Structures are given as C-alpha cells and as structure tokens.
Amino acid sequence: MKAATTRASPSRTQIEICLPAALCKRMVQHLACVVMQGMNKEQLIADVRKALYASKICSYAQGMNIIKAKSAEKGWDIDLGALARIWKVQ
DSSP: OOOOOOOOOHHHHHHHHHHHHHHHHHHHHHHHHHTTTTTTTTHHHHHHHHHHHHHHHHHHHHHHHHHHHHHHTOOOOHHHHHHHTTOOOO
C-alpha cells in the first residue's frame, strides 16, 4: 500500500497573486463565448475596453502583492501607499 502524499497548501500571497490571473482568464473566456454568439460590434468593443481595463487592474494588484511580499521578506519597508500613487491608473 502506498503512503498518501500531501501537498503543501499555498501561502496567502500565492493565492492573492493567482486570483487576479484567474479572473482575467475568466473574462477572456467570456469574451470568446460572446464573439461566437454573434454579438454586435459596438457592444464587443465596449466589452473589450472594460476587459482591458480590468486586466490592467489585475496587473497592478499582482505587482503590488509581489512587492508587498518581497518587502516583508527582505525588510525593505516599502510604502505601498506611495507606490499606489506612483502607479495611479489614468
């Protein structure tokens, strides 16, 4: 009989980084379904713009989480508020 192997559960940082990526993947899948259903061009363009904006937010969130984790690990004491102001979405 084989011994059961257990997989280590992901850290909170790993989960926070994966969630925005999963959300972006889901939006792309939704848009692909919409295109296949024959949505009108104007609505498709509006949806793509919203999806691109959402993906930009996902990228900022992922970057912020990575920097936050490394800052804590290395003791850099990075001011995340200042970082958010630098990265402000226009």
